[in-house]
Amino acid sequence: MNRRSLLAALILTIVALLRASPSAAEPYLAVLEGYKCNVCHVNPTGGGLRNDFGITYAKVLLPAETVDNALDSWTGKLTDRLRIGGDLRADWSRDTAPNSPTTQSFALEQFRIYADLTILPDRLGIYVDEQVAPNGSQNEEAYVRYGSTTDGFYLKGGQFYLPFGWRLQDQTAFVQQVSGINMTTPDKGVELGWEHSAWSAQFDLTNGAANASTGSGYQLVTQVVYTKPIWRVGIAGSSTQSSAGDRHMGALFAGLKTGPIAWLAEGDIIQDDSLERTEAGGLLEADWRLLKGHNLKLTAEYEDPDRAVRNNQQTRYSFVYEYTPLPFLQLRAGYRHYFGIPQNNQQNQQLTFFELHGYF
Amino acid sequence: MNSRLINAFSRGGVALGVALLAACAGNGEGLDANGQPLVPGGAAPAPLSADFESIQENIFTPICSVCHAGASAPEGLRLDAADSYNLLVGVPSTEVPSLDRVKPGDPTDSYIIQKLQGHAAVGAQMPDGCPTTQPCLSTTTIGFIQQWITNGAPPAAAAAENAPLAVTSIVPDQVESVSAPLPQVMVAFNHELDVSQLATHSAHFEKLAAAAAPAVIDQVPARIAVSSDNLRVLMLWPVQPLSAGHYRLVMDAASSSQISDIAGQQVTLGAPDEFGETVISTFDVGVLP
Numbered sequence: 215m216n217r218r219s220l221l222a223a224l225i226l227t228i229v230a231l232l233r234a235s236p237s238a239a240e241p242y243l244a245v246l247e248g249y250k251c252n253v254c255h256v257n258p259t260g261g262g263l264r265n266d267f268g269i270t271y272a273k274v275l276l277p278a279e280t281v282d283n284a285l286d287s288w289t290g291k292l293t294d295r296l297r298i299g300g301d302l303r304a305d306w307s308r309d310t311a312p313n314s315p316t317t318q319s320f321a322l323e324q325f326r327i328y329a330d331l332t333i334l335p336d337r338l339g340i341y342v343d344e345q346v347a348p349n350g351s352q353n354e355e356a357y358v359r360y361g362s363t364t365d366g367f368y369l370k371g372g373q374f375y376l377p378f379g380w381r382l383q384d385q386t387a388f389v390q391q392v393s394g395i396n397m398t399t400p401d402k403g404v405e406l407g408w409e410h411s412a413w414s415a416q417f418d419l420t421n422g423a424a425n426a427s428t429g430s431g432y433q434l435v436t437q438v439v440y441t442k443p444i445w446r447v448g449i450a451g452s453s454t455q456s457s458a459g460d461r462h463m464g465a466l467f468a469g470l471k472t473g474p475i476a477w478l479a480e481g482d483i484i485q486d487d488s489l490e491r492t493e494a495g496g497l498l499e500a501d502w503r504l505l506k507g508h509n510l511k512l513t514a515e516y517e518d519p520d521r522a523v524r525n526n527q528q529t530r531y532s533f534v535y536e537y538t539p540l541p542f543l544q545l546r547a548g549y550r551h552y553f554g555i556p557q558n559n560q561q562n563q564q565l566t567f568f569e570l571h572g573y574f
Numbered sequence: 575m576n577s578r579l580i581n582a583f584s585r586g587g588v589a590l591g592v593a594l595l596a597a598c599a600g601n602g603e604g605l606d607a608n609g610q611p612l613v614p615g616g617a618a619p620a621p622l623s624a625d626f627e628s629i630q631e632n633i634f635t636p637i638c639s640v641c642h643a644g645a646s647a648p649e650g651l652r653l654d655a656a657d658s659y660n661l662l663v664g665v666p667s668t669e670v671p672s673l674d675r676v677k678p679g680d681p682t683d684s685y686i687i688q689k690l691q692g693h694a695a696v697g698a699q700m701p702d703g704c705p706t707t708q709p710c711l712s713t714t715t716i717g718f719i720q721q722w723i724t725n726g727a728p729p730a731a732a733a734a735e736n737a738p739l740a741v742t743s744i745v746p747d748q749v750e751s752v753s754a755p756l757p758q759v760m761v762a763f764n765h766e767l768d769v770s771q772l773a774t775h776s777a778h779f780e781k782l783a784a785a786a787a788p789a790v791i792d793q794v795p796a797r798i799a800v801s802s803d804n805l806r807v808l809m810l811w812p813v814q815p816l817s818a819g820h821y822r823l824v825m826d827a828a829s830s831s832q833i834s835d836i837a838g839q840q841v842t843l844g845a846p847d848e849f850g851e852t853v854i855s856t857f858d859v860g861v862l863p
Contacts, residue, residue, distance in 0.1 A: 309714050315624060317717035350695045391710075398692070519609060525600035526609040555602030555609055559622055560712045 241380045242501035242511070245469035245476035248443035250414055256297070256330045258363040258407055259377045259416060261397055262343050262355065263299040263328035264290060272573070273541040278507025285541055290574070299328040301573045311563040322348045323569075336362055354400050363409060370405040377416045377437040378450045379465040379480050380497070388517040388530060389480050392495035393463055395452070401433065414439040422454040431456040444471040459487035476501045491520040509536040528554040528561055544571040608636055624721035626659060627730040633715065634658050637701050650745040650760075651675070657743040660762030662686065663727050664803030669696035678727040678803050681720035690716050739765045739839040746857040759810045759823050759855050761843065765835040766805035772798055776826045777854070779812050781819045796823065808833065816859045825852040
């Protein structure tokens with residue numbers, strides 16, 4: 215590491231230590247570093263646009279190799295008040311399942327642009343997350359934010375992702391699928407949040423996805439997380455009132471750092487009156503930072519789509535290698551094996567993928 | 575305190591890890607392919623494959639037709655076994671009329687694939703509410719539909735080619751409500767039609783007054799065509815947008831109401847009234863929400 219990188223790392227460390235609750239981008243990074251989500255992200259519940267610290271972390275601490283000069287001036291800020299960012303993921307994947315034709319293809323998974331306009335510093339801002347490709351523009355998040363997202367209360371109003379358990383990068387993870395809350399399912403409403411020391415809490419009142427077309431009903435979501443340098447624990451609950459049937463969910467999740475490994479665990483239980491069933495999902499993830507810029511991600515997942523029905527459980531195991539050679543560039547290669555009931559081919563598929571991830 | 579908590583978390587994590595790693599997938603005993611308990615005496619559906627019959631049995635019927643059925647089927651798209659093929663293949667989507675719902679040989683430009691993958695320019699990903707209230711279709715499942723489309727989207731092998739020519743569905747009909755502007759009226763048949771006969775047909779839309787004895791207060795001529803990708807579907811469009819109101823689609827008196835298939839079989843679209851006109855469909859056009 216050269217002197218410039220050492221200096222940047224030192225500054226980052228000092229800044230992190232000075233913050234009330236130190237934090238990063240993906241959940242495993244937050245666990246490894248002992249950070250809360252708002253240390254690296256504009257959004258206090260994580261994901262999307264990175265703040266000054268998040269950009270610096272992405273430039274200096276995350277990649278295997280830092281690049282001097284060329285990236286020094288990039289902070290994500292176009293002006294003092296306007297910050298932008300983006301994510302592009304393109305991949306090749308191969309999907310095989312018993313008694314089924316193998317499919318393989320290149321795909322542009324997503325290209326998202328983020329923007330945050332500060333109207334009154336630390337008090338009032340507008341945030342936008344827009345997916346611009348593939349196939350046209352689609353708004354994911356757009357909200358007004360009032361209050362402090364680093365220490366104290368804040369209020370969001372508009373469209374945003376709901377806080378419920380780990381906000382994983384993999385939107386197909388069983389816990390993200392059974393809860394239905396992930397980074398493809400924003401909702402409209404308001405969020406009251408509180409950030410203080412090791413505590414983070416949110417209370418959301420939204421339409422509820424099931425009520426999008428009926429104009430009736432609502433969804434309440436609450437999440438509380440307690441974060442310490444090498445461990446954290448969180449609890450979340452959600453209740454949706456809908457003419458289609460009510461839906462109640464609970465989640466317990468935790469993270470622990472043991473040496474170079476970050477452990478993430480989550481258990482979800484869902485009672486869905488519209489489907490007249492109770493579902494359950496579980497996740498255990500280990501992220502092993504082998505070297506700077508190299509991460510090995512292993513996951514074991516469990517899903518019971520209907521606890522009243524026997525012999526229908528599904529599991530999934532994943533092996534993913536993430537290599538970040540340079541700032542703002544990540545290469546991912548992975549293999550996922552699904553295990554389900556033998557008469558359903560799709561529940562026994564195997565997925566291999568290579569992904570190119572650019573972000574700024 | 576911290577070391578105790580860490581130990582507790584470590585033990586909990588290890589226990590959860592062991593439980594997850596040891597957790598086995600269900601053996602499927604007593605379940606159908608959708609993971610539902612078998613009905614005593616009922617036959618389990620065949621595993622999903624890239625043919626229409628299998629896709630209908632494993633996807634459209636158990637998943638899609640929960641909503642896409644009957645007079646209130648969203649976008650007039652009925653996906654029950656009787657209607658789905660003819661309302662999908664070669665039929666323009668109502669949300670993006672420049673794209674067919676299923677374009678044989680071209681899954682990329684088939685609107686159903688865009689809707690299932692969540693990339694469509696309009697509306698939500700299907701199945702509706704996925705992944706909130708139900709899982710989205712897996713890449714593999716969508717792959718079967720893509721493969722079927724790539725293969726030319728052939729109908730079910732068991733399609734009754736020997737049965738007499740008959741109308742299988744008309745959309746909209748039975749005083750259904752549709753949002754203005756009406757995209758098209760579709761009349762689906764069980765056989766491919768003789769398109770050379772179409773020039774002899776003409777039709778128009780009649781707007782009716784709301785009265786006990788409805789009077790025609792406006793007429794709009796109709797265009798008639800058969801989808802080049804699905805010769806089983808007759809489509810009729812108003813030549814200008816229809817305003818809100820109660821309508822019927824009428825085959826003109828001077829035009830034969832008999833439609834022929836390529837084998838020469840004929841079917842009558844409806845019984846002519848006292849003026850010799852045949853009412854094909856009756857529906858309401860509402861204002862856009």
